[in-house]
Structure formats: structure tokens, C-alpha cells
Amino acid sequence: MTDATNPAAPVERPSLLVPDARTAKRNAAEARFRAYGLSAIIISLLALVVLLFTIFAGGAGAFRQTFLHVPVTLDAAQLDKKGNGDIEDIKKVMTLTYGKLLDQSVQDLIAKQGITIEGLTDKDVANLVSKEASAQLRNMVLADPSVIGQTVDARVLVNGRVDGYFKGRVTMESAARDSNTSPAQLQLAETLKDKGLLAKEWNWAFLTNPDASDQRPEAAGVGVAILGSLYMMLVVLFLAVPIGVAAAIYLEEFAPKNRLTDIIEVNISNLAAVPSIVFGILGLAAFINFAHLPQSAPIVGGLVLVLMTLPRIIIPARAALKAVPPSIRDAALGVGASKMQSVFHHVLPLATPGILTGVILGLAQALGETAPLLLIGMVAFVKNFPSAPPAGLFDPASALPVQVYNWTQRADPAFMERASGAIIVLLVFLLCMNLFAVFLRRKFERRW
Amino acid sequence: MNDMRILERAVSQTDIKISARKVQVYYGEKHALKDVDVDIQDKTVTAFIGPSGCGKSTFLRCLNRMNDTIDSCRVEGRIALDGEDIYDKRVDPVQLRARVGMVFQKPNPFPKSIYDNVAYGPRIHGLARNRTELDEIVEKSLRGAALWNEVKDRLAEPGTGLSGGQQQRLCIARAVATQPEVLLMDEPCSALDPIATSQVEDLIDQLRSEFSVVIVTHSMQQAARVSQKTAFFHLGNLVEFGNTDDIFTRPHDPRTESYISGRIG
Numbered sequence: 001m002t003d004a005t006n007p008a009a010p011v012e013r014p015s016l017l018v019p020d021a022r023t024a025k026r027n028a029a030e031a032r033f034r035a036y037g038l039s040a041i042i043i044s045l046l047a048l049v050v051l052l053f054t055i056f057a058g059g060a061g062a063f064r065q066t067f068l069h070v071p072v073t074l075d076a077a078q079l080d081k082k083g084n085g086d087i088e089d090i091k092k093v094m095t096l097t098y099g100k101l102l103d104q105s106v107q108d109l110i111a112k113q114g115i116t117i118e119g120l121t122d123k124d125v126a127n128l129v130s131k132e133a134s135a136q137l138r139n140m141v142l143a144d145p146s147v148i149g150q151t152v153d154a155r156v157l158v159n160g161r162v163d164g165y166f167k168g169r170v171t172m173e174s175a176a177r178d179s180n181t182s183p184a185q186l187q188l189a190e191t192l193k194d195k196g197l198l199a200k201e202w203n204w205a206f207l208t209n210p211d212a213s214d215q216r217p218e219a220a221g222v223g224v225a226i227l228g229s230l231y232m233m234l235v236v237l238f239l240a241v242p243i244g245v246a247a248a249i250y251l252e253e254f255a256p257k258n259r260l261t262d263i264i265e266v267n268i269s270n271l272a273a274v275p276s277i278v279f280g281i282l283g284l285a286a287f288i289n290f291a292h293l294p295q296s297a298p299i300v301g302g303l304v305l306v307l308m309t310l311p312r313i314i315i316p317a318r319a320a321l322k323a324v325p326p327s328i329r330d331a332a333l334g335v336g337a338s339k340m341q342s343v344f345h346h347v348l349p350l351a352t353p354g355i356l357t358g359v360i361l362g363l364a365q366a367l368g369e370t371a372p373l374l375l376i377g378m379v380a381f382v383k384n385f386p387s388a389p390p391a392g393l394f395d396p397a398s399a400l401p402v403q404v405y406n407w408t409q410r411a412d413p414a415f416m417e418r419a420s421g422a423i424i425v426l427l428v429f430l431l432c433m434n435l436f437a438v439f440l441r442r443k444f445e446r447r448w
Numbered sequence: 449m450n451d452m453r454i455l456e457r458a459v460s461q462t463d464i465k466i467s468a469r470k471v472q473v474y475y476g477e478k479h480a481l482k483d484v485d486v487d488i489q490d491k492t493v494t495a496f497i498g499p500s501g502c503g504k505s506t507f508l509r510c511l512n513r514m515n516d517t518i519d520s521c522r523v524e525g526r527i528a529l530d531g532e533d534i535y536d537k538r539v540d541p542v543q544l545r546a547r548v549g550m551v552f553q554k555p556n557p558f559p560k561s562i563y564d565n566v567a568y569g570p571r572i573h574g575l576a577r578n579r580t581e582l583d584e585i586v587e588k589s590l591r592g593a594a595l596w597n598e599v600k601d602r603l604a605e606p607g608t609g610l611s612g613g614q615q616q617r618l619c620i621a622r623a624v625a626t627q628p629e630v631l632l633m634d635e636p637c638s639a640l641d642p643i644a645t646s647q648v649e650d651l652i653d654q655l656r657s658e659f660s661v662v663i664v665t666h667s668m669q670q671a672a673r674v675s676q677k678t679a680f681f682h683l684g685n686l687v688e689f690g691n692t693d694d695i696f697t698r699p700h701d702p703r704t705e706s707y708i709s710g711r712i713g
Contacts, residue, residue, distance in 0.1 A: 257519055327556035331619070333514065335569040335626055336546030345568070346558055 055423050062421025065203035065218060066163040067155050068129055068192065072105040074141060076149040090145050098141075099134035102156065110188070113195055117187050124185040130157035132212065132219035158198065160218040160414040162189045166200055169413055206421060210383050211398065211406070217414035220407070222422050224382050228298050228397030229367060229429075231389060235302025236309055236366050241359050243306075244313030248355070251314070252321040253343045272311035279308045280372030288376060295377035296396035298386065304376060305366040312362040320354025321347060353444040360437035364430050370401040378402045400426045463490040465630055465660045466511060471525035473506050473515070480506050484525070484686045486679055488630070493652060493661045495675035495692065497668055499707065502681040504664045505553075508632050511662065512548035513541040529630070546573050549628035553635040555615035557607035557622070562599050565607040565618055566590060569626035585625055593621035594651050613644025620651060631655060633663040637670065649674050668708055672696050680704045 014020055019027070078097055082089050103126045110125065133156035140154070141147060161181035164170035166189075175181045192198040209221025255261045283304035287293045293300050324347045332342030373379070379402050386395035398406070400422060407419035466488040473481035481503040488494050488511075496504035506515070513534060515521040527534050534544050546569075557565050566586045569575075576582035586603070590596040595617045599610070607618050616636055623631055633652070637645040652674045655661055665671050671678050672692060679689040680703075688695060688704045699705040 325556075327552065327554055328558065329517070330514065330550075330552055331556040331558060331622075332568075333517065333545060334512075334550035334552065335572075335622055336542055336549075337568075337572055338542045341572055345572075350559060 055420050055427070058417060059420025059422075059424045061167045061417045062206050062424075063203055064200045065205070066158040066166050066189075066198060066200050068106075068158050068198045070102070070105050070109050070129075070154055070156060070197070071151050072102060072137065072154045073151040074148050075101065079141060079148050080145075087142070087145055090148070091142060093138075095134045095138050098137045102129060102134050102137060102154075105154075109197070113192075113197075115188065115191050117184050117191070119182070120184040120188055121182075124182050124188065127159055127181070128162060128185060128188060130159050130216055130218050132216045133157050157218045158189070160216065160412065162186065163218050164414055165189065166193070167417070169417070206418075207425070210385060211381060211403065212383075213381075214410055214412060217410070217412050217418060220415070220418050222400060222403055222425055224385055225398040225400045225403035225422065226425065227386060227392075228301070228378070228382075229400045231298035231386065231393055231397060232302040232305055232399060233363060233367060234389065235299060235393065236305050236363060239303070240306040240309040240313055240362070240366075244310050244362075245317055245355060245359070247310075248314045248317030248321060249343065249348070252318045253347065254339065268311045268314055272315055275371075276308055276369055277371040277375065279304050280375030282307065283372060284375050294394055294396070296380045296382065296398075297394050298397050298399075299393040300376050301373050301378050301399060302393070304372045305369060308369065308372065309362045309366045312365060313359055316358025316361070317351070317355045320351040320358065323354065324350045353441040356440045356444070357437045360433050360440070364433045364437075367429060367433070368401055368426065370399075370405055373399050373402050374405070379406055381406075400429070464488070465490040466527065466529050466662075468507075468510075468527045469525055471507065471510060471523065471527060473503070473510060473524075474522040475518070476520040480684055481510075482684050486686065486689055488660055488662055489677065490629075490660050491656055491658070492677055493656050493663060493675040494677040494679065495671035496662070496664045496679050496681060497666075497671045497707075498681035498687075500666075503684045504679075504681045505634055507681070508634055508662060508664050511630070511632055512545050512550055514545075514550065516541055546626050547628055548630045548632060549623035549626055550632045551616070551619050551623050551634065551636050554639055555612055555619055557610070557615050557618050559606065559608055561604045562590075562607045562610070562618060563603040566621050566625045569622060573626055575625075575627065589621040589625035590618075592624050592651075592655070593617045594647060594654075595621055611644075613640050613647060616640060616644065616648060617651065620648070620655075624655070629659050631659055631661045633661065635664050635666060638666060645670070668696070680707065682707070 076083065078101065079093055080090055081093075106125055106128060107122075136156060137154060140152075159181070161170050161175070161178065162185065165175070165181075165186050170178070170181065170186070172183045172186060175183050175186050189198055205219070206221045207226070208223045209219060210224040212218075212220035251261065251264065283300060287300045287303055288295055293303075328346050328350065329342050332346045333339075337345065378397070378399050380396060380398070382396050382398045384396070386392035386397045404419045404422045404426070407415040407422065464487045466486075468484055468486045468488075471481060471484040472479065484503075484507055486494075486507075496508060498504050509515045510523055510527060511534075515523060523535060529544070529548065533539070558568065560568070563586055566589050567576075567582055570582060570585045576585055587596060587600075590599060595614060598614060599605075599618075607615065610618060616639070620631075620633075620636070636652075637648050640648065649670065652661055652663065663671075663674065675692045677690070678692045678695040680687045680695060680699075680701075682703050688699060688701045695704060696708055699708060
């Protein structure tokens with residue numbers, strides 16, 4: 001044969017201490033890949049940090065608000081003209097009267113403290129407190145009419161511009177150009193702050209107040225939005241979860257595998273990818289135009305979110321059911337369990353953590369959804385709280401993400417702070433839901 | 449074959465429990481089992497042997513209609529339990545499986561406590577009227593599966609925490625607890641070590657006194673040790689069926705002889 005190798009020649013064995021060319025190349029490729037992965041993680045972490053920092057830096061202010069402490073003499077002659085203490089008569093006194101009373105109290109306070117500021121007009125003094133303050137005062141009196149005639153130490157909201165001054169949003173220079181405030185007003189506020197009468201304090205009202213008009217950003221809160229979002233989540237929880245889980249169980253365990261179920265499966269996957277605004281249009285057409293449900297109501301928003309969430313619950317629930325080992329089904333059938341018994345006694349408990357995770361992530365997604373709600377009128381300005389469910393489901397309400405969108409559209413920069421604050425609230429809710437999902441998964445997985 | 453300890457136990461019972469005639473099984477287009485005729489006697493251990501893919505497990509799963517769960521599977525022919533066709537339209541497979549229990553190749557206890565594993569069958573079939581009766585059934589079944597002494601102090605612990613051999617005996621106890629008439633075992637020892645295997649084999653021999661056992665096995669030694677009747681399957685055909693001693697000592701068919709002497713399979 002033509003075998004040319006010389007058996008006598010010694011074979012050159014490379015040293016193990018020196019990597020050969022191929023190994024070096026492979027190692028280099030692996031090192032490069034690791035570097036890519038690491039840099040991808042670092043970039044995404046940086047982006048997340050920047051995002052969170054921006055939101056918290058902008059939104060933390062919404063939770064701290066400037067308040068003025070002013071002694072107000074609640075003159076019985078003006079507030080309770082008949083003097084009989086009848087709540088109905090007291091209710092007839094308008095906010096305007098309280099406003100005048102408050103103006104006078106602030107004037108008195110300035111005089112008493114001996115504050116003199118050059119160029120300070122009566123309008124500046126009157127505008128120091130928020131337009132909402134007189135309404136706050138009125139509510140206080142209506143809640144407890146016995147204070148009439150006394151001098152109370154009222155804690156009232158300060159105008160948004162002055163509040164902005166203490167938060168660094170408004171400067172003396174910008175105030176000079178601003179018709180809503182003046183440098184003299186800011187000086188007054190500064191002096192009052194030095195005397196301890198005006199301070200930034202924790203602002204629960206941001207979480208409990210409804211939205212406020214363009215003129216009074218300092219009074220705006222996410223109360224109605226939280227309630228609206230909560231109502232919609234209730235609708236989703238009570239409709240989407242049972243329907244979605246039942247559909248998943250039927251499709252995965254009982255439905256025959258044929259062309260029809262294939263088509264259904266493809267359609268469910270497609271629905272999960274449909275842009276959410278399309279569901280909004282569907283909701284507008286089906287629930288409002290056809291079924292004549294009220295606009296801006298949580299029931300309609302909830303129903304739209306149900307449609308949107310269904311595929312997002314069905315798909316992970318089916319995956320969780322599919323992941324249960326078939327040997328468990330065999331075991332159950334082998335001892336004579338019926339199909340339904342094998343599913344409900346053995347398969348479902350094992351799939352529960354996966355199903356729950358899918359459900360909660362679906363709910364979290366629904367909580368943050370904005371686009372479909374814009375189309376069904378949830379973006380409206382809602383000042384009144386919806387009543388308790390189930391009737392409250394038909395009252396107008398807002399929703400957290402929609403409230404964020406709404407506030408970013410307003411002219412006053414004070415609303416930007418409110419929007420960021422609302423985002424913080426939304427993120428806290430989402431974080432809680434995700435933590436709950438993790439908790440449930442751990443709890444059920446550790447059982448055996 | 450000197451190491452084989454062939455049980456020279458006389459087959460006293462001759463009642464036929466299950467009779468299969470002209471059974472054909474198709475997986476889609478594939479003809480997996482052709483013309484199988486087998487009679488399974490009461491209180492007897494019947495072993496199905498043969499090389500991988502010969503159809504012995506398929507046939508076993510026909511006997512309690514576990515193949516119903518496979519969509520593409522089609523069974524033809526007649527399989528009768530006590531003279532009643534189990535593939536009749538009126539037969540509910542759930543009822544059938546309560547009478548024909550099954551133990552699987554891989555131990556598959558439920559992820560529940562040892563007690564609940566055994567009590568599950570009696571519970572769903574309503575075999576116990578109260579807790580005391582259920583306790584009795586559980587104890588009897590665990591004793592029957594030679595597991596009672598090992599687990600009596602930890603019945604509330606998960607069945608999945610037992611060793612492989614214990615898990616398999618737990619599965620046997622679970623199958624026994626429903627008081628079946630026939631027990632099907634699909635390679636019950638293939639995932640077990642030799643000691644656990646011999647325990648399960650002793651157990652099979654004891655179980656024979658109460659009902660008939662059908663066992664599928666890869667190991668010819670095991671078939672010879674535990675069974676009184678042996679069926680040899682090859683490529684979807686039942687090649688030979690008869691008394692275990694005859695099959696192993698005087699096989700009629702050359703294929704059987706080749707297989708048991710290790711030339712094919």
C-alpha cells in the first residue's frame with residue numbers, strides 16, 4: 001500500500017503547559033462572550049438605576065408638601081348667621097366666605113409677627129395659601145361645627161408656586177416673570193418659614209385626595225386613581241382568573257387534540273400579542289356603544305382589561321399544567337381515578353405555583369395598562385370618589401397609569417412632580433404584587 | 449442457567465381471569481401488536497418477556513385500558529375480564545382500573561404523605577366507611593407491600609422522600625389498597641438495586657395468593673424466578689406462551705430459544 005508514515009519517526013507530543021492554537025482561540029471566544037454578557041447586564045442595570053433615580057428624584061416631592069400654620073378665628077357671625085348651630089344652615093355658607101376669613105387671618109398673622117416686606121401686595125398675601133385651603137377649612141368646620149366661634153390653629157396648603165420655591169422648582173428670577181407669584185410673596189414665605197410657621201411636612205393627602213384642577217396642583221392626589229385601579233383589579237380578579245384558569249385546564253387536560261383546538265391555541269397566542277389599544281377600541285364598541293355601560297367606569301375598564309389579561313393567564317397556566325410529569329397522571333389513572341379526579345387531586349396542586357405566578361403577573365400587567373383605558377374615557381377629570389362596590393363599579397373613576405398620563409399633559413410643572421409621585425405609587429404596587437408572586441411560588445414549591 | 453431458581457410451585461388454579469383473543473394494537477399507521485392470544489389465570493404470576501419494543505408493555509397497558517390516554521393508539525380484538533369484554537362501549541375504564549391495578553416502571557408516588565398515597569384509592573372508591581376502616585386498609589396494604597415496619601412511624605411524611613425501592617413498594621401498596629383482582633406490573637424493578645429487586649420479587653410471590661399478577665420484565669432470570677406462566681413477545685408477535693419451566697427448559701420456537709440463551713434481544 002502507499003502508506004507513507006514512517007513508524008520509526010517519534011510523534012511530536014505538544015506540552016500540556018502551553019495551550020495550543022485551537023485551545024487559545026476557543027478560550028478567547030469564550031472570554032469575549034462572557035464580556036458581552038457582562039456588559040449587557042451592566043448597561044441594563046445602569047438604565048434601570050437612571051430610570052428609578054429620575055422617578056424618585058422627581059416624585060419624592062409629591063409626598064412632602066409645604067403647609068402654613070395659621071390661627072383662624074372662626075367668626076360665628078359670618079359662619080353661623082342664625083346662631084342656632086344647625087348643620088344645614090352652616091352648609092349654606094359658601095367657600096368664598098371661608099376664603100375671606102382665611103385671607104384676614106393671614107393678614108393678621110403677618111401684622112402680629114411684625115413682618116414688613118417691600119412691594120408686598122394684598123393679592124400676594126391672599127395667594128400665599130392654596131385656593132384649596134378655604135375648602136379645607138370649610139370641610140373642617142362641617143365635620144365639627146362646635147369649633148365655630150373659637151380660634152383654631154389651621155394647617156393649610158400653600159400655593160403650588162411657593163411650594164415649588166422650597167422644592168427648587170421656582171426661583172426669584174422666574175417669580176419676577178410669573179403673574180401667579182412675585183418675589184415679595186416668596187420673601188414673605190421665606191420669613192414665615194424662618195419663624196417656624198411654614199414648613200414642608202409629610203403629605204398623606206397625596207394618597208387620599210382626588211385629582212385637582214389646573215390651578216391647584218398642591219391639592220392633587222391619587223386617591224380616586226388608586227380606588228379606580230383597585231376596582232378594575234377586582235373585576236379582573238373575579239372574571240379573568242376563573243375563566244382563564246378554567247380555559248387552560250380544559251384545553252390542556254380535557255380538550256381533544258384536533259384542528260379546532262389547534263386553531264384556538266394559535267388564536268390565544270395571537271391575542272396575547274395584540275396591541276392593547278385594540279382592546280380599547282373593542283371595549284368602546286362593545287361595552288359602551290353597544291351595551292351602553294357608562295363611560296369612565298371601572299366596570300368597563302375592568303372588562304377591557306379582562307379581555308386583555310385572559311390570554312396572558314391562559315398561556316402560563318397551560319405551560320404550568322404541561323410541566324406536571326405524566327407519571328403522576330398515570331399513577332392517578334392506574335388506581336382508578338377518573339380524569340377529573342386525576343386533574344383536580346394531583347395535577348392541579350402541582351401546577352398551582354406556576355398558575356398563580358402567571359395570574360399575578362397578568363394582573364400586574366393589567367394594573368399598568370394605559371392605552372385601552374384612554375379610549376373608554378377613563379382619562380376624564382374625576383373629583384368625586386366612587387362609592388363602594390358593586391355600585392361603585394359603575395361610578396366614574398380614574399386609574400393610576402391614566403392619572404400619570406393626565407398629569408404629564410398639564411401646563412403647570414408642579415404636575416410633573418405629581419406624575420412622578422403617582423409612578424412611585426404604581427411601582428410600589430407592582431413590586432408588592434411581584435413579591436407576592438415570588439412568595440406564593442416558594443410557599444407551594446417547598447411543600448414537598 | 450444454573451443460577452435460576454425456578455419455582456416448582458404447582459399451578460393449582462386454572463380459572464381464567466383475563467382472556468385475550470386476536471388483539472391488534474396500532475399506533476397511528478404502525479401495527480405494534482399482531483394477533484395476540486393470551487389467557488391469564490387467576491392467582492398466578494404471568495410474565496411477559498421479550499426484547500425492547502416487542503410490544504409487551506403495550507399489551508400490558510391494553511389490559512386496563514391505559515392506552516386510552518394515547519390519542520393515536522387503537523386496539524382491536526377481544527380482551528375479556530371474567531368473560532366481559534373490557535373494550536365494550538358500556539365499560540367505564542375508571543371502573544375497570546379499580547379492578548385491574550397497575551404499578552409502573554418508575555416509582556411514581558403522589559407528592560402527598562405516605563398515608564394519603566395508600567388511602568387515595570380507597571377514598572375515591574369509597575371502600576372505607578370511616579377513619580378506622582381506612583386506617584386498617586392502609587396498614588393492611590402497607591403490610592402487604594412489606595413496607596409497614598419501615599414507615600409505620602412516619603406515615604405523615606411525604607412519599608417522595610422514601611428510597612427508590614421503598615417508593616416502588618409504596619406504589620404496590622397503593623395499587624393493592626384498592627383491592628384489585630389483577631395487578632399489572634410494568635418492569636417494576638428496572639429502577640431498583642438488586643436488594644430492593646429481591647424484596648419486590650418476594651412480594652410478588654406473596655401477592656399471588658390473593659390475585660393474579662401480570663409482570664413485564666426485561667430480565668429472564670426474574671421471569672423465571674417469579675412467574676408460573678411466561679409469554680415471549682418478539683417484534684409485535686406473541687411467539688410462545690406456556691408454563692415458565694417449559695419456556696425456559698424446552699422452548700418450542702427457535703426464536704424463544706435464541707432469546708433465552710442470549711443470542712437475540
